[in-house]
Amino acid sequence: MGKVYLVGAGPGAVDLITVRGAKLLEQADIVFYDALVxxxxxxxxxxxxxVAVGKRCGKLSSAQQFINKRLVDAAQKYQTVVRLKGGDPMLFGRADEEIQTLKAAGIVVKVVPGITAALAGAASIQQSLTLRGVSRSVAFVTLAQGTENLTTGQPIANPSADTLVYYMGRKDAAKIAQRLIEQGQYGGTHQQDTPVQILEAVSTPRERFWSSTLQELADGKADTWFDSSSPALIMVGEALRDPLQSTSAKINNGLQDSHIFANSRRRA
Incomplete structure (x- = not known):
């Protein structure tokens, strides 16, 4: 039996993979890679x-059970098998299903972490997801869910944290904002003014940013901005507010505060 390594490819840029991950790729006999790699x-x-085994929303992709079987079959034939996953394998990467299948087959499996897109995105816009006196909790959220492991009972509760980062939320962006406003997630008189950052294709040459407010996101102002071919993150929270802009200035300026920041224009 060979060994299977679940390796995090990082957020997109080739040179953001870990040294350990790169070395394993150099030693691999076979590599199963995601669509975002x-x-x-x-x-x-x-x-x-x-071998391409990627999954993209709305596109034909490999069934997870089929991927699991291919990993088991590969470990019976090759010594070093790498399962290369975008970001970090342990965050929205269905790693648990692959790990349990491999262990049940008596195959040794190891995980090599990678930089997840949320952390790379915060680095790109140079704004921390946490901030003393403002944000001491962060939630990584996805509205996407498979059908294989659904159980009866109450649905997954909406998260409560100072900073929220939504993965795979592009098609539901306006609904996400509307729900947060309705729930009074951020409280206060001006919760609609809560900062929002949308980041696409983080760390790659196609990287783009959309900077605005929760209300404008709820109004669908970002809907036509999205590029359906690029992965997107939606970040919400006071920690993302530009320290050079006061709350009152944001409220008074309205749409003037909606900006698209290309790769060459980032906010410090």
Whole structure:
């Protein structure tokens, strides 16, 4: 039996994979890679058999059970098997299903962490997800859920944290904002003015930012801005407020505070 390594590819940029992950790619006999993995990263493993098993919303993709079986079959044939996942394997990466399947087959599996998109995004816009006196909790959220593991009972509760980061929330962006406003998630008189940052294709040459408020997101102002071919993050919370802009200025300026920041224009 060979060993299977679940390796985090990081947020997108090839040079943001960990040293350990890069070394494993160089040693791999076969690599199963996600759709969000940059093709240039596969240049790190030219010796390996390369198999695409990516999943993208709304597109034809490999069933998870089929991926699980292929990993087991590969471990019976190859010594070093790498399952290359975008971001970090342990966050919205369905790693648990693959790990349990491999363990049940008596196969050794190890996990190599990667930089998740939320942390890379905060680094790109140079604004922390936590801030003393403002934000001491962060929740990573996704509205996407598979059908395999659903159980009867109460649905998953909406998270409560000072800063929220939504993965895979592009098609529900306006609904997310509307729900947060209705629930009074951030409280106060001006909760609609809560800062929002949307980040696309983090750390790659296609990186873009949309900076505005919760109310404008709820009004659908970002709907036409999204690029359906790029992964997007939606960040919400007071920690994301530009310290150079006061709350009153944001309220008075309205739409003038909606900006698109290309890769060359980032806010410090």
């Amino acid at each position: 940059d093709p240039e990263m596969l240049h790190l493993c030219p010796q390996a058999v390369q």
